Amino acid sequence: MNSSMNWKHALKNKKLEITPEAEKDIFTIATNIQMQLNHEAAMKTVGEFRQQLGTLLEHADSGRAGVCDETREVVLRGMPYIAVYETRDDSITVVRILHGAQDTSTT
Numbered sequence: 183m184n185s186s187m188n189w190k191h192a193l194k195n196k197k198l199e200i201t202p203e204a205e206k207d208i209f210t211i212a213t214n215i216q217m218q219l220n221h222e223a224a225m226k227t228v229g230e231f232r233q234q235l236g237t238l239l240e241h242a243d244s245g246r247a248g249v250c251d252e253t254r255e256v257v258l259r260g261m262p263y264i265a266v267y268e269t270r271d272d273s274i275t276v277v278r279i280l281h282g283a284q285d286t287s288t289t
Contacts, residue, residue, distance in 0.1 A: 207279035
């Protein structure tokens, strides 16, 4: 599985950026799913991440205030994961993708 994915989305002069840490989180999740289930399930999960993270461009304030300053968190629908992100005038930056059971105060 290729860890270098094209996450660039743009909408209304905003762009979606994924930090290397968040990309690593997604790659690790997909790799684990591939090992436990199969490649198709892993690719479906990556596609679901791409689709749901892309909606942040339209609904940047949909998440709750994050544990860390200047961040927001949104629970990803139908998945046990939380996207931690920062909003700016011209971009949304996904900082991490965490399992809902993880302690977000230490990341």
